[in-house]
Amino acid sequence: KIRLSSTSFRVLLQVLWAQLLCGWVLGSELTFELPDNAKQCFYEDVIVGTKCTLEFQVVTGGHYDVDCRLEDPDGTTLYKEMKKQYDSFTFTAAKNGTFKFCFSNEFSTFTHKTVYFDFQVGDDPPLFPNENRVTALTQCESACVSIHEALKSVIDYQTHFRLREAQGRSRAEDLNTRVAFWSIGEAIILLVVSISQVVLLRSFFSDRKTTTTRVGS
Amino acid sequence: TRVRVYVALLYPRMLSRVLFVSSLYFHIGETEKKCFIEEIPDETMIIGNYRTQLYDKQREEYLPATQGLGMFVEVKDPDDKVILSRQYGSEGRFTFTSHTPGEHQICLHSNSSKFSLFAGGMLRVHLDIQVGEHANNYAEIAAKDKLSELQLRVRQLVEQVDQIQKEQNYQRYREERFRQTSESTNQRVLWWSIVQTLILVAIGIWQMRHLKSFFEAKKLV
Secondary structure, three states: OOOOOHHHHHHHHHHHHHHHHHOOOOEEEEEEEEOOOOEEEEEEEEOOOOEEEEEEEEEEOOOOOEEEEEEOOOOOEEEEEEEEOEEEEEEEOOOOEEEEEEEEOOOOOOOOEEEEEEEEEOOOOOOOOOOOOOOOOOHHHHHHHHHHHHHHHHHHHHHHHHHHHHHHHHHHHHHHHHHHHHHHHHHHHHHHHHHHHHHHHHHHOOOOOOOOOOOOO | OHHHHHHHHHHHHHHHHHOOOOOOEEEEOOOOEEEEEEEEOOOOEEEEEEEEEEEEOOOOEEEEOOOOOOEEEEEEOOOOOEEEEEEEOOEEEEEEEOOOOEEEEEEEEEOOOOOOOOOOOOEEEEEEEEEHHHHOOHHHHHHHHOOOHHHHHHHHHHHHHHHHHHHHHHHHHHHHHHHHHHHHHHHHHHHHHHHHHHHHHHHHHHHHHHHHHHHHHOOOO
16 A cells, blocks of 8 residues: 655645746746737736736837737737837736737838837735745844835836836937938938039030930930 | 655656746747847846647647657847757757846747648747746745745845846946947037038039039130
């Protein structure tokens, strides 16, 4: 007969639970490339009653705008915005199922864009697997919790700042290249136009005998 | 004992199953390449987990992909140098640490060479990318260093502050680059304005002189 001692079984369960939680993700943050005329959709399974937040920002490309659309499992559109640069939308899941959100760059003909999005589902998982506490947190522990929350918001601000800076830097680099090309182009055009002006004027005053062009030949 | 053998056999299988639970997914075509960008400071670890599912027409649902269908993962650093280029199975986990701050590009595409394998459908890819402090496995750290609850909380705070500090450092470096680009634009605008004015004036003078000599030769002036 196989007998598993209760302690070793409990240990096994705890270890498995810890492993489960280490892979547990309740929020996804990605920055992806969206080519021109393309649409990219993401799906996430959500349990009813969970508070979710979808936040997106266009980092580089064109006029820094994108179409965004969020649908619930039945296909009802919860959020739809066209040509938005950045936005944040919070909702509570009314149904169980797969929520779908899409970013579309179909209105753009040749600029491909980089889009950042952050889809938070519910709260962050607790640090400890068996968090059902019998006693309240000690002063130290509650201080740790509040510092942790504050640091999370600092990291959040940093992310926003980083995206804004990336956008600004992308615009500045665009401007730099455009100025370079425009300057060279204009210098060439200037030279070509002025030389052809002189050549044209000269041709007006040249001898008629040497230039015989028959119209309609 | 027999129990120990069973547990030893089951454990790796269970581990691979519960290793990855993220539910965000997207569809990828057969020859399509999907790229994700992570802008990170240096010495930051990134862990990426993915899981693929293939649409089964008979059962009309998505099932775990067959063996032999893998994903090719390629990671490029900000200087466009490839730092990771490997093929993984239908389920995989890739890790790398950045050595230069900046935009790292993570590209995924399937290694399928048989065009009929997807049966006209798409491959469903569950993806999750953990950056910096989020990549830490606190349960593992607590077990390895034998930390108490409070110690683990403080450890988490230390890791978070570490990440904030690295990001601030990187921000300073980015701001420097931004400033350099702006100053270069400023210089270019200045120089080209001067050069263009000189070209204009020079061409004007040349035109007038050339035409004057031309008309004099033609005895019109």
